[in-house]
Amino acid sequence: MTESTRRTHLYKFHKQSGRITLFAGFEMPLWYKGIIPEHMTVRNKVGVFDISHMGRALISGPESEAFLNYVTTNDVARLTPLSAHYSTMCNEKGGIKDDFILSRLEPDKFFMVYNAANRTKNYEWLVQHSKSFNVKVEDVSDIIAMFAVQGPKAQETLQKIADSDLSKIERFKCGWTKLAGVNVFLSRTGYTGEDGFEIFVWDTSLSNPAKAEKVWNAILETGKDFGIEPCGLGARDTLRLEAGMCLYGNDIDENTTPLEARLGFVVKFKKENFIGKDALLKQKAEGVKRKRVGLRMLEKSIPRPNYEVWKNGQIIGRVTSGTFSPVLQCGIAVAYVPTEHAVKDSMVMVKIRGKLVKAEVVKFPFYDPIRYGYRRQNNAGAGL
Amino acid sequence: MQVLDYDIPDNLYYSKEHEWIKIEGETAVIGITDYAQESLHEIVYVETPKVGSQIEQFQTMGSVESIKSVSDLFVPVSGKIMEINAYLAESPELLNEDPYGKGWIAKVQLANFSEDLKKLLTAEQYADYVRSLEE
Numbered sequence: 001m002t003e004s005t006r007r008t009h010l011y012k013f014h015k016q017s018g019r020i021t022l023f024a025g026f027e028m029p030l031w032y033k034g035i036i037p038e039h040m041t042v043r044n045k046v047g048v049f050d051i052s053h054m055g056r057a058l059i060s061g062p063e064s065e066a067f068l069n070y071v072t073t074n075d076v077a078r079l080t081p082l083s084a085h086y087s088t089m090c091n092e093k094g095g096i097k098d099d100f101i102l103s104r105l106e107p108d109k110f111f112m113v114y115n116a117a118n119r120t121k122n123y124e125w126l127v128q129h130s131k132s133f134n135v136k137v138e139d140v141s142d143i144i145a146m147f148a149v150q151g152p153k154a155q156e157t158l159q160k161i162a163d164s165d166l167s168k169i170e171r172f173k174c175g176w177t178k179l180a181g182v183n184v185f186l187s188r189t190g191y192t193g194e195d196g197f198e199i200f201v202w203d204t205s206l207s208n209p210a211k212a213e214k215v216w217n218a219i220l221e222t223g224k225d226f227g228i229e230p231c232g233l234g235a236r237d238t239l240r241l242e243a244g245m246c247l248y249g250n251d252i253d254e255n256t257t258p259l260e261a262r263l264g265f266v267v268k269f270k271k272e273n274f275i276g277k278d279a280l281l282k283q284k285a286e287g288v289k290r291k292r293v294g295l296r297m298l299e300k301s302i303p304r305p306n307y308e309v310w311k312n313g314q315i316i317g318r319v320t321s322g323t324f325s326p327v328l329q330c331g332i333a334v335a336y337v338p339t340e341h342a343v344k345d346s347m348v349m350v351k352i353r354g355k356l357v358k359a360e361v362v363k364f365p366f367y368d369p370i371r372y373g374y375r376r377q378n379n380a381g382a383g384l
Numbered sequence: 385m386q387v388l389d390y391d392i393p394d395n396l397y398y399s400k401e402h403e404w405i406k407i408e409g410e411t412a413v414i415g416i417t418d419y420a421q422e423s424l425h426e427i428v429y430v431e432t433p434k435v436g437s438q439i440e441q442f443q444t445m446g447s448v449e450s451i452k453s454v455s456d457l458f459v460p461v462s463g464k465i466m467e468i469n470a471y472l473a474e475s476p477e478l479l480n481e482d483p484y485g486k487g488w489i490a491k492v493q494l495a496n497f498s499e500d501l502k503k504l505l506t507a508e509q510y511a512d513y514v515r516s517l518e519e
Contacts, residue, residue, distance in 0.1 A: 019425075030452070031425070034425060034426050035425075035426055035451045035452070036426050036451070234451065234452060238451060300429055300473075301429070302428070302429060302449050302451075302454070304454070323451055324428045324429075324449075324451050353447065353454070
């Protein structure tokens with residue numbers, strides 16, 4: 001371990017039960033049993049992830065709504081207390097600084113959860129732009145442990161140790177409750193495409209991890225009835241990819257706009273002003289030239305980041321994320337291609353280790369939303 | 385022998401790229417080692433060479449892909465590919481489950497084994513090499 005690597009409250013558990021990988025400066029579990037079994041456990045039952053490495057900030061004060069409406073692209077005025085939404089922050093050119101979930105705790109208090117790799121960058125950006133507003137920005141990353149409980153059995157699992165009715169918390173709503181006697185903040189959000197909750201254990205520092213460990217162990221214990229597994233970052237990545245969700249640094253970055261990334265639904269042009277608005281309006285008026293698409297490989301091959309996408313003898317784009325899909329049992333990828341090719345069923349080729357392999361453009365999510373994911377129809381049967 | 389958590393059978397030769405070679409008369413059976421399958425974990429594709437192709441020692445003959453990574457497969461001996469394990473197309477996980485048995489990859493008709501041998505490791509030497517990697 002070099003001096004700069006960091007650990008979460010659960011490091012001891014990860015080290016004992018899993019394979020450790022370095023991610024965004026953190027020693028995190030890549031997997032415990034394996035990426036594929038963990039992935040399928042989340043799709044069919046329930047899994048728990050330690051995601052305490054993520055960045056978290058509190059924004060409070062009388063002008064917090066105005067400030068957040070200026071610095072983010074979604075409409076914060078429409079966010080009622082104890083609701084959450086997905087959003088982006090952009091630079092002046094409309095490039096994405098980060099994507100995140102914003103929750104409104106109280107009328108004048110917000111909670112932002114962003115990517116681990118952007119912890120410092122985001123905090124500095126928020127502080128820099130907060131100066132002309134009556135707001136306070138606090139980095140609370142290090143005093144909160146964060147777990148995700150994801151899968152069709154997530155609510156049933158947590159209900160057994162919760163002291164309030166979790167069915168009352170709808171998707172993208174949040175609230176305070178006790179889990180195993182510990183006060184936590186919960187939001188019905190996630191990064192897997194499945195139903196589930198993200199759990200925030202407040203006031204538990206790395207030097208005092210008892211509360212975090214108590215909640216983690218209670219979840220694993222109570223989840224046994226449903227076949228719960230601890231899941232690592234490997235499954236987290238394959239799950240989000242199958243769901244068509246972006247990974248910052250791969251699929252989106254400061255040179256990619258939300259419109260190119262098909263995140264236009266979190267850009268609210270009706271707002272008076274926000275950073276990047278002019279650039280994004282201009283791009284919208286001129287037409288978006290390239291778009292993020294899903295590719296499904298038609299032959300046995302796994303696309304990976306940076307592989308070239310070809311059409312009619314020319315390179316038309318590059319893969320930004322790719323993997324083997326445990327649900328579809330084939331290679332899948334996210335790529336940027338010119339808008340004219342970003343249409344469902346369009347055929348392209350991916351150059352995989354010197355060979356051009358056929359792929360088709362498909363819609364997100366990659367899986368059948370009737371059988372998998374939070375909108376699945378009950379008993380539609382993900383029987384594996 | 386067992387080194388750390390890895391199985392390293394005494395009767396095989398090894399390469400530093402973590403392939404094993406089993407000599408059966410004029411033929412060599414080749415595959416990847418327990419250490420290799422454990423490092424890759426969850427192998428989902430194996431790209432194998434064409435039967436009949438002539439290959440020089442340490443030339444690439446295909447690849448092994450897990451969810452997280454892709455590794456070249458090198459032929460540790462020179463010769464002609466006689467047979468490939470047809471089961472790997474449908475069941476690449478055989479490499480994880482039984483790397484020295486059902487997970488064999490190819491059979492090669494040896495061309496120049498006495499020369500190739502100089503660049504191969506015995507089980508003992510390979511065990512030392514694996515230990516050095518884990519330090």
